[in-house]
Amino acid sequence: xxxxxxxxxTQLFINNEFIDxxxxxxxxxxxxATEEEIVQVSEGLKEDIDKAVKAAKEAFARGSEWRxxxxxQRAGLLNKLADxxxxxxxxxxxxxxxxxxxPFAHSAGETxxxxxxxxxxxxxxxxxxxxxxxxxxxxxxxxxxxxxGVAGQITPWNYPVMLFALKLGPALATGCTLVLKPxxxxxxxxxxxxxxTKEAGFPAGVVNVVPxxxxxxGAALAEHPDVAKVAFTGSVAVGKSIMKASGSSNxxxxxxxxxxxxxxxxxxxxxxDEAVKLAHDAIFNFSGQICIxxxxxxxxxxxYDEFVEKSKKLAVKRILGDPFDPKTEQGPQVExxxxxxxxxxxxxxxxxxxxxVAGGKRHGNCxxxxxxxxxxxxxxxxxxAKEEIFGPVQAILKFDKIEDVIERANxxxxxxxxxxxxxxxxxxxxxxxxxxxxxxxVNQYASLMPQTPFGGFKQSGIGRELGAESLDxxxxxxxxxxxxxxx
Ligand code: ADP
Numbered sequence: 001x002x003x004x005x006x007x008x009x010t011q012l013f014i015n016n017e018f019i020d021x022x023x024x025x026x027x028x029x030x031x032x033a034t035e036e037e038i039v040q041v042s043e044g045l046k047e048d049i050d051k052a053v054k055a056a057k058e059a060f061a062r063g064s065e066w067r068x069x070x071x072x073q074r075a076g077l078l079n080k081l082a083d084x085x086x087x088x089x090x091x092x093x094x095x096x097x098x099x100x101x102x103p104f105a106h107s108a109g110e111t112x113x114x115x116x117x118x119x120x121x122x123x124x125x126x127x128x129x130x131x132x133x134x135x136x137x138x139x140x141x142x143x144x145x146x147x148x149g150v151a152g153q154i155t156p157w158n159y160p161v162m163l164f165a166l167k168l169g170p171a172l173a174t175g176c177t178l179v180l181k182p183x184x185x186x187x188x189x190x191x192x193x194x195x196x197t198k199e200a201g202f203p204a205g206v207v208n209v210v211p212x213x214x215x216x217x218g219a220a221l222a223e224h225p226d227v228a229k230v231a232f233t234g235s236v237a238v239g240k241s242i243m244k245a246s247g248s249s250n251x252x253x254x255x256x257x258x259x260x261x262x263x264x265x266x267x268x269x270x271x272x273d274e275a276v277k278l279a280h281d282a283i284f285n286f287s288g289q290i291c292i293x294x295x296x297x298x299x300x301x302x303x304y305d306e307f308v309e310k311s312k313k314l315a316v317k318r319i320l321g322d323p324f325d326p327k328t329e330q331g332p333q334v335e336x337x338x339x340x341x342x343x344x345x346x347x348x349x350x351x352x353x354x355x356x357v358a359g360g361k362r363h364g365n366c367x368x369x370x371x372x373x374x375x376x377x378x379x380x381x382x383x384x385a386k387e388e389i390f391g392p393v394q395a396i397l398k399f400d401k402i403e404d405v406i407e408r409a410n411x412x413x414x415x416x417x418x419x420x421x422x423x424x425x426x427x428x429x430x431x432x433x434x435x436x437x438x439x440x441x442v443n444q445y446a447s448l449m450p451q452t453p454f455g456g457f458k459q460s461g462i463g464r465e466l467g468a469e470s471l472d473x474x475x476x477x478x479x480x481x482x483x484x485x486x487x
Pocket of ligand 1 (some may be wrong): 181233
C-alpha cells in the first residue's frame, strides 16, 4: 500500500496546543486495507473533555476574541482555513485513506468539498441578524440572534473531513466555540485540520479536538453541563443516548443525523443502462458505508430481469484493492467489526431466501474487503430490506404500481434520503411529495450541496445541517422589547 505520509499529530488539541491526555493512555488507529497499526493516538477521557470544554467556555467568554469579533474577520478566518485545507488536500486525503480505506481520489475530493462548505459558512458570518416586529402595544421590539455557547460535536468515521466542516462551519459562523470528538477509527485527519485552524489564526480555545471512544469521551461531552448544544452524526442507538444525556443534564440543544435505509425507485420508462449505473454507484460508493446509500432498489417488474442481469455484470467488474491505486473503485470496510456485521447480513439474506446474484464473499485474505454483493427477489419483510447494513450489499425488489411502491418505501423507521428515476414528471413529483424523507433526488442520487438543507425524517434525525436553516441550530433568539415614551 503506497503511502509516504508521516503522521505529525497524535495528541489532543486543546487551547491551540497538542497535549497528552491526563491518563497518558493511547489507542491504536488501524489501516483497514492492511489490518496494520498506523500509529498510537492519545485517548481523551472525561477529565480531558472537561479541560477542552473549559477552554471553549473561556474562549466564548472572552467575547472580543471570538463571538463579538467583526463578522468579516470571522469569515476571513473560515476562508483562510478553507485555503489551507485546499493547500493540503493531498495530505489530508492520504491520512483519511489510511484511516478508513476510502479510495484516495475520493478522500482528496472530499477535502475540497469540505473547504467549499467552510466558504459557504464564511459567507453567512455577516448575514446573521434578527428582525424588528410590529406589536399591538406599540413597543419597539427587535430580535437578536446570539450564539448558544460551547458546541459539543461528535462525528463518525465515514466522512470525517466533510463532517468536520459540517460541524465547524455553522458553529463558527454563528460565534460558538466547540469541542469535537472524532470517531475512534479516524482521529488523524481531524487532528491535522485542527493544526490548520491554529495556522489560520483562530484564537486559542475556539476549536478543540479530543480523540477518544464513544462511551467515555463522547458520553462525557453529551453529558457536560457547560456544553450548550450537541451535534451528532452516527447511529440511531447512540443518537437516542445523546438525547437522554441532554435531558438528564442541562437540556442542551441536540441535532442528530442518524442512519437510513434509503429507497431508490426505478420506473420502466428509464434508459436501463443508465439506471443500472446510477443505482450501482448509489449503493456501492465507499463500500456502501454511506448513511444515504440507496440500500433498497425498487425496480418496475417490466424491466426487472434486465435490470438484475445488467447490475450483476457491473458488480462483478468492480475493481477492489489498494485504496491508493488510482484504478481502485472500492476499498475495504472500515474495521473488523463492521466487516463481520456485513458478512452476517449477507448470510441472513441467503438464509431468508433472497437470490444471491453477485458477490457474497470476502475479497482476498488481508484487509476488510467484501465483494460487491447483489440480492434479487428481495421482499420487504426480509432483514436485508429492513435493517441498515452499511456495506456493499444491493437489495433489488420488484414493484408494479406507484401507490404500492410509495407505501412500501415509507414502511421504515428511517427517512434520510430517497430517489426516483423516471421520465414522467407526474410520477416523479407524486413520489417526491409523498415519500417521508429529508431529501429526495429525481433522476440523480446523493448530490449534496452546501446550500441545501440535509437531515432526516422520523428516526433518521432531528434538525438540519447545511443550508441557511442549519445556522438556527447554533443560535438563540433574544427578543428585546422597548417601551417608547410619547414625545
Ligand atoms: P458508527 O456505527 O457509525 O460508528 P456510532 O454511533 O457508534 O456510529 O459512532 C458515531 C460517533 O459516536 C463516534 O464518534 C463514536 O465514538 C461516538 N459514540 C459512540 N457511542 C457513544 C456514546 N455512548 N455517547 C457519545 N458518543 C458516542
